[in-house]
Amino acid sequence: MYFRRFVLGAMTALPMLSLAPLAQAQVSTDAAKAFITTSGQQLVAVVNADTSTSVKAQQLQTLVNQMVAVDNVGAYVLGRYKSVATPDQYTQFQALFHQLLANNITYQIKAFQGIGFTVNGASVVGNDTVVDTTITRPGQAPADVGWAVDEIGGTPKIVDVIVAGTSLRITTRNDYASVITSNGGQVSALLTVMQNKINQIKANQ
């Protein structure tokens, strides 16, 4: 049962799967709430719109790029292996990471219909400002989702999604690290697996 809240929330929050912090400054709780409120309304409007899946995916990808520090996310997810990767490998990794995020969003859209979004409050947790929200969907139990926000490049950006105490950026980093360690510490192996995953998701669509 201890997993229940996580899994119910995780499916709602997965489009933000890997959101990383290279935060330079903390955002005030009011500013973070305002940012998440606006971002959430935009997301809900796109998801609930009566448009095709491909159009929604495109719009969501644009929104995610605006709201999420995706490049910083990639750096966090690669973690300690960033110093092992060559400049070319790192560039390739970031490109694949963006692509995977886009594919994940497209995959998620199938499960996203008629969602509701409520901002409950915000608090400072460590270096981040976390905004607590409740996401509702018809026929599903409500999911409590926390959005970690930091100021990056002078604007607030989402750096993590927290569901029942589980951080999606940490989960993703562990996922990627496992692939690298299983292949003798080779970043090239991670790139291959990422490309294969992209091909697999495309084939299943």
Place this chain on the structure above:
Amino acid sequence: MPAMKEAWVLHNRILSVRRGIAAIAAPAVILAGMLSGCAKAPPASDTADYQAYQQQNDPMEPTNRVFYSINDKLDRYAFKPIAKGYIKITTQGIRNHVGDFVTNIGEPGRLIYFAAGGKPRDAGTSLVRFVVNSTVGIGGIFDPATHLGYPETDTDFGMTLAEWGIPAGPYLYLPAFGPSGARDAFSIPVAFFLTPMEAAPASTAMTAFSYSETALHLVNTRAQFMNPIEQVQETALDPYATFRSLYRQSRASQLQLIDQRDTPTVPDWFPQPAAPVTQ
């Protein structure tokens, strides 16, 4: 009469076998893992890989992956189709009530875990939840206790051991049971005994109820996991590692929540402590 006697003997044997299996399952699996399929640690000089290995704390990874693979097939061809059928014939509301019912049956066990772990307020909450939900909540089908300010705080024997200061230990992926750990695996046999059904006088009806409740619990929980599990399997590069990470984070978060909710509170009628002086 002889037939009844035979049935009674059979019933007792079944109970005995169930207890035996539950009691030895977790330690046996741990032993099996220790004896075979240990992962080879990278050299300490290889800093990045060595740190990753230490952080994963999964020395039995090869064995765990075998069990994961078995469970995955079991799930794909048995549990998942059953859960899909269950979803088709039930509504979310029904599934929520089933979840409430199963949760309520677990409250007496939680009370004991909290008490043993030195969490009296959490134990009190479990007691209130069980009393309120079993009565006002019509046998636990509804959860009025949450609305009265007594939300569910989940726990198990693994959490009690954690409160005693026992570390989580190596990660384990158990056949049928799924993600666990050297410490948390002990919660499986203990959970078997700490249910109201075990405390109730033995009878055929109680045995049937116990099996039905277990089956319903499994199917209902699997139904709740349906989409998230599919998503992890579809989008993660290494689903095994992803589930491992989620499990560990979830357990750490659960322990934190138990501690948070056990915070001492002062009743309204009692003189309140003075607010800290700010200078």
